[in-house]
Every structure is written in structure tokens, then in C-alpha cells.
Amino acid sequence: MVEKLKEEVLKDKNEQEFKELCLEIFYFQAKENPVYKEYLEALKVKPKEINRIENIPFLPISFFKTSNVICKHANPVITFESSGTTGMQTSRHFVSDPDFYKVASEKIFNSFYGSLKDFSIYALLPSYLERSNSSLIFMVQHFIENAQSDSGFFLHNIEKLVEQLAEAKVKNKKIILLGVTFALLDLAEKYEIDLSSVIVMETGGMKGRRKEMIREEIHEILKRKLNISEVHSEYGMTELLSQFYSKGNGVFSGPDWAGILIRDVSDPFSVDTIRQNGTINVIDLANIDSCCFIETNDIGNFTTEGKKEFEVRGRLDKSDIRGCNLLIT
Numbered sequence: 001m002v003e004k005l006k007e008e009v010l011k012d013k014n015e016q017e018f019k020e021l022c023l024e025i026f027y028f029q030a031k032e033n034p035v036y037k038e039y040l041e042a043l044k045v046k047p048k049e050i051n052r053i054e055n056i057p058f059l060p061i062s063f064f065k066t067s068n069v070i071c072k073h074a075n076p077v078i079t080f081e082s083s084g085t086t087g088m089q090t091s092r093h094f095v096s097d098p099d100f101y102k103v104a105s106e107k108i109f110n111s112f113y114g115s116l117k118d119f120s121i122y123a124l125l126p127s128y129l130e131r132s133n134s135s136l137i138f139m140v141q142h143f144i145e146n147a148q149s150d151s152g153f154f155l156h157n158i159e160k161l162v163e164q165l166a167e168a169k170v171k172n173k174k175i176i177l178l179g180v181t182f183a184l185l186d187l188a189e190k191y192e193i194d195l196s197s198v199i200v201m202e203t204g205g206m207k208g209r210r211k212e213m214i215r216e217e218i219h220e221i222l223k224r225k226l227n228i229s230e231v232h233s234e235y236g237m238t239e240l241l242s243q244f245y246s247k248g249n250g251v252f253s254g255p256d257w258a259g260i261l262i263r264d265v266s267d268p269f270s271v272d273t274i275r276q277n278g279t280i281n282v283i284d285l286a287n288i289d290s291c292c293f294i295e296t297n298d299i300g301n302f303t304t305e306g307k308k309e310f311e312v313r314g315r316l317d318k319s320d321i322r323g324c325n326l327l328i329t
Helices: 002-010 015-032 034-042 098-113 135-146 158-170 181-191 215-226 323-328
Strands: 078-081 092-095 119-124 174-179 199-202 232-235 244-246 258-264 267-271 277-284 293-302 310-315
Touching (some): 002 098, 015 034, 119 135, 119 158, 119 181, 158 174, 158 181, 181 199, 199 215, 258 293
Parallel strands (some): 174 199
Antiparallel strands (some): 078 092, 232 244, 258 267, 277 293, 293 310
16 A cells, blocks of 8 residues: 555546545544544544545654654664754654655656756755765765766865866756755856856755854845855755755745645644745655654745645744755754
């Protein structure tokens, strides 16, 4: 049954098909995920009485720090762990099917940018490379292995990165420079190179290396210093196996199998289809082996009537600063 559900997740689907699959997977996880099942029981929720996705209880993201959020059928082979400052409790995501994560991530990338194999991927992710269990590094490693042969990570060899960027530009290659925010700012300030034909994508995060700044301020610096018209962004986290992308305007969207609902900031169980602003609940059906319904601490808003695009505006007070989301604090 699990493999069949995974096949259904990756299929193209309309909004109604998405909602139907959400409910099917909710019933499945309400029975198969011990942590989620116990949470629903504590709320006195009877799964079969849930018939709208707006009524599905979302698991608070903090459970990934305190519990093993994984279904009974799944045998973890890799554990992704979130970044955090010294002494901070980190989130752990137990993954039993890394290949499914690779397929899903590549399919999302291809849907936004075109075939991965046509791109040179240059990754400037120093703080992530210092950790062995980053989901972002795992994904980017897969991208690099399946992109153009000059793709790679750049940790301390920044001059080599600058050289390769220049060479690739001369050859009119399709280039993505994917970087953690503080490293992109360092690059821009030290070299002031012309990346006018390069897609520059930030993953967020100062990692304590710089003072916090709002996204708009960071993007203006990068656009001016690197001679680019826009800065792309990725919205993802350890607890999710899917990514949302923004092509320079701060508006994110994701694949057919993922989406968000907006809840009331003061009432986690108040989810309204007409609410435009509030706290973000994420549905990620790629989380079939863990939990697909995650209550985050990010604050955001919808930007379209169809509820397919959203902005991330900040974080709830006293919630942990998260590595990939520092940009929006």
C-alpha cells in the first residue's frame, strides 16, 4: 500500500485529487504513525470523522525534536538533523526511502527550472557542509551528481568558484549558484562579480556569522553587488521532504503534492479557507513515511485566490531560530 501511495503522490493532480489523497494519507498515518496517533487521541479526534483537509489536526513541528515521528512500516536508513546553535535541541527526520526523496526533489526542481541535467549547479553552503546529516546537502549532492560535470560544492576554494562562474558565463551555460545567505553576502562584498546571467538562489541562514537582516535588504545588496535583477529562494526544512521555490519576488509555490493552510496565530486549531494571514501549516505528502501534516512556527500569507502561492513573513515569538529560515526572522 505504501508504494502505491508514493506513486500517487508523484502523479500530476488537480486540487480535488490533491484533497482526496490528503484524506487517504491522513487516515493511513492516523493509524500507522504511533506519535501522530497518540496526538490525535489526546485531542479526542476520531480520524474517520474528518472529511475536509481544513479539519485535519496538524502535528506541531516541535514533535520532531522530542519524538521519533515515523510510521510503523518504515525502517529508517538515514536521519536528517536540523542545524542549531550550541545547546539547542535539534529536529530529527528519520527517512526510510532516500531514493524517494531524491526523485521528489528532482521532480520539483524540473517543474520550476527545467531539466536538472542542463544546469551547472555551484553550491556555496559552508555551514551545511560542516554537518554530515543535512537534508539540504543530501539533496544538493544528488543535484550535482545529475547536473553538468562542472557542478560542485565550494567550501574554502571561493576563488575557484569565481573562476568557474566566469568560464561558464562565457560558454553561455545555464548556471545556478545556490548559497547560504551569509556566504552569498561574503562573496558579493569581496568580489563584486557580474552574475547577470546566473540564477542566484539563497537558502536563508546567517548561522551566527552576521547580524540578522530582513529578506528585502539582503536581496537588494545581492542584486546591486552581483548585477542581478532578482534573487531566487528556497523554502524547505529538515521536517519536510519537499521544497517550495520563489523566483525572485518572495512568493513561494510548491509541487502538486504539497501546499499550505493558514491558521490563526492565537489558535492552532482554527484553520479557515478564507484567512489570508496567520501561521503556516504545511501539507507535504512526500512525508508518507513520517507525518504529512506539519504545524510550523512560520508566519505567512496567501497571495492568490487559488491559495497556491504564499509569502513567509516571520516567526512566532520565542520559537527557535531555524537555520534555513533565519532570513525571514
